Each structure stands twice: as structure tokens, then as C-alpha cells.
Amino acid sequence: MQYMLLIYEDERIYGPDRESPAARERRAQHIAYSRELGPTRLAGSGLKDSTATTTIRTAAGKQTIHDGPFAESREQLGGYYLIDAPDLDAAIAIAKKVPLAQNGAVEIRPLLVPG
């Protein structure tokens, strides 16, 4: 099965341009983690700061464009992996190793179309 791993962290710890020491250290960890995953990793990337987000909202069929993310919260979506795993337990084992700050979350979402 294919699973999306969505990474949520408080992005303030990395600084707005993602060039803080914390951000560099995390980036190095993600590179090492991706190498370790090998072919299990189908895709993945970090995302720019949530201040760079634009949201198109649709209400009653009418579209409006907004600055900022869809949901405001203390943790923001900051990156993702697309992985191939035999079952949820395998996906959980992989997701547990995603480099993360002291506080944060990784959401595991199965893809609608089985890969």
C-alpha cells in the first residue's frame, strides 16, 4: 500500500528562511533518513514556511484567494513523504523514525488508489 506521511511541527523553531542551525541539522537528518528508506520512499520534500502559503477557498461554488494556510494551528504542515509499505504496522515503524523536533506529529494517510 502507499501511505502519505504528513509532518507537523512548530515551524518557528526553524526560522522564516529555514537557515537556522536547527533547520540545517534537521535537513541533514532528512537526507540521511531518505537514503536509509531507499526504494520505500516514493517521494518527499520539506515545504517552505507557512507564511508562503496561499489558500483558495470555495464557498457555495465561489472561489476566493487568501493569504495563509487553510487551518491555523500551533503546528503546521512542514513536509511530507510518500512511501510504499506492506501494511499499517510497517508504515508506523517507518513514520516513527521521521526526524522530528521535540514536539510534533506525523500523520499517516493511506492513498485512495492502492499503489
Added chain:
Amino acid sequence: MTGAALDLVFREASGRIVAALASRFHDLDLAEDSFADACARALEAWSHEGPPRDAAAWLYRTAYRSAIDMLRRRRTEQRFAPELQRAAIEEQNMPDEWTPIPDERLRLIFVCCHPAVAPDARAALTLRLVCGLSTREIARAFLLTEPTLAQRLIRAKRKIAEAGVSFEVPGPEAWPERLDAVLSTIEIAYGRAHEDAAGSGPHFNYAAEMLEVTRVLAELLPREAQTAAIAAIVRFAEARRPARVDAHGMMVPLADQDPAAWVESLIVEARGYLERAISLQPRSPRVLQAGIHAAWCARQTLADPPPWSEILALYDQLLTVRDDAIVRLNRAVALAQVRGVDAALAQIASLAYESLADFLPYHAVRADLLCRAARRDEARLAYDAALALVTTSAERLWLERQRAALTE
């Protein structure tokens, strides 16, 4: 054969058959639906000659065939090629007259109690699929309406199917997490049954099912101290059930229960499980808790003094491995008997009140201690707080009597 007798045959066979079908087809709905279909066919087929000698094997074969038919039907409805392939493969494995039903209940328990399943659905799903309880029975046990419970089961089954929960028993590396989810599910489920001291309520059958689930779990995982300990705890507690309520339906506190009324055979079984647990892991919290039950159940007659010192020593040990408010509260009861009421009240005063404000035993224990310390006004308030939370009539009657005795 009467309808009730047939229901019993179906229920006894259901856990094992649904588990075998679920692990064969990796599909909980398919397993449940095909078993229900087999029962419907059995009602018809057995109406004249009665059930065949091995009714369970008949039900298993029939349900298996029905599952393959259902897979085929899905294919024609949705033009879903993989389903047809699966049906063809499964057909080659079709059980015959001599195939024993594989025991896959452990697998199914691990699926139902997967940490990815909502905690409030795990126990219900286990009781439904592994124990064969009806949605109505489970709804009554959990004090929910039937539609609410049914919704919860549907959501949990959908989650299991769509998230790709594995039907494998997890490897040892995942056990601390996974086994604990299973055991705490059983504790929650049993807690519901145990609250009902009179045993006359909807929980009655359900306590019997907990005896069965814990037996199966201890049998399937014989090297785990935790599974043996939980099997012992459920048996010790169930052994005391006949003495927990008096002739007027009022709760009898443990120290006032007549040991002669306890069920000796369950105590013997419980001791066997406890010995196994102690030999494997003597100092784990659940094993120590089982030891506390054992100390009580060793009492022979009401004339023997209650084993308070031993109980306190066991709680002291338990505190070193599991220090939380509930353990401290229970320890305070023994502390009051051994070192006096004031020591116990001081212990309780140090607990964080906010986390215990809605916890009935906290108010009940505190009320009793205040009463014995002759702090009547405070005791009365504590009884009021307890009475506001009580849900069973046996305990309500007891608390009301204690409160009334204060004003005499």
C-alpha cells in the same frame, strides 16, 4: 432444537469461525456477513433433523463458501478483477469435512485492539467479533444506544480495512505497545462488568465472556506474565461476586464479605494463573495486583482477621512500579487499618484533587475515613459527592446507609 439452544451453538462457534474467516480473507465485514449467512442457512437446514454432529465445522464450511460467493458477487457488481482472482485462490483452499477450524482468535484480538483503532471501539469490537456478543448486548453493557454503538463498530471496521491494519500477530519488538493495548482493552471491558456488583444487570453474561477471553489469551501467550496475571485477576474478582451484595441488594465491602460464599473453583484456577505469572515476572504491576486479590481470597472465614498488613505491604511494592493516584487511593484504605485513619487521610490529601473529582471511589474512600475520624460534616459532604456519581443500585444503597448512620 429450540431457538435458544441454536443461538448458543452459534455463539460458541462464532469467535473461532469469524476469526478464521477474517484472517483467511483479511476482511472483517466479509467474515461477519458470511458467518451470519451460514447461521441463517443452518436454521433452515437443521430445522428437521437437528444440527449435525460437528455443528461448528458445518458452519465454518458453509460460511467459507458463502464468503467466496460474496467475493464473486462483488466482482460482478463492480467489475473488480482482483476479487475474482482472490475468490479462485480461496476456493482451492476450501475446507472439507476433515479440516479443523484454525484458531486465529489471537490474531483477531490484536486486530481489534490495534492502537490505530479508536480506544472506545476496541473493547466493543473484540466483544462483537471474538466473543460473538450481539450489538444490543454490547450497547447495554456500555450504556450506549444501539445505533451509537453500531456506528462506532462500523467506523472501527472501516478504519481497519482502509488504513491497512495487518492481520498478523505483531513480532516481539512491537509487543510492549501492542500487548498493552490488548490488556488495557480487557481491563476496561472487565471494569464495566465488575462495577455491576449484583450481576443482575446487562453485564452478567459479559463477565462470563471476560473469563473466556482471558483464558484464551493466557493459553495463546503462555510465556507472558501479563496475560496470566489478568486471567488471575478476573477469576479472583468473579469468585467473590456471590458475596458482593446482601439479601437486600446492598453492596458488601470486601472486608465484610463471607469467604464461604466465594466460588472456590474460580479461586483455585486463579491461583494457578498467578503462580505462572509470578514465575515469569514477579514484580510487574499486574502481577502484584493479582497478588493483592490472592491475599484477600486466601481468607477462609469471617472470623479470621482481614489480611490488612499483607495488603499494605503489597501496595507498597506496587507503588514502586506503578505510582499513580488510584494505587495511592487503594493503598490508603489498607493504611487506615494498619497505621490509623489520620495517616490515610494525610495520604489522600496529598493527591491531585482535579484528576479525581469525578472518580467515585475517591469520594467513597474519603467519606469512610472522615466518618471514622469523627469529622462528620466533612464526611457528609464527601458522601454527597459520592452519591452524585454512583451508577449502580447496590453501591447507592450502601452509601445512603453510611450517610444516614452519620446523623444517628
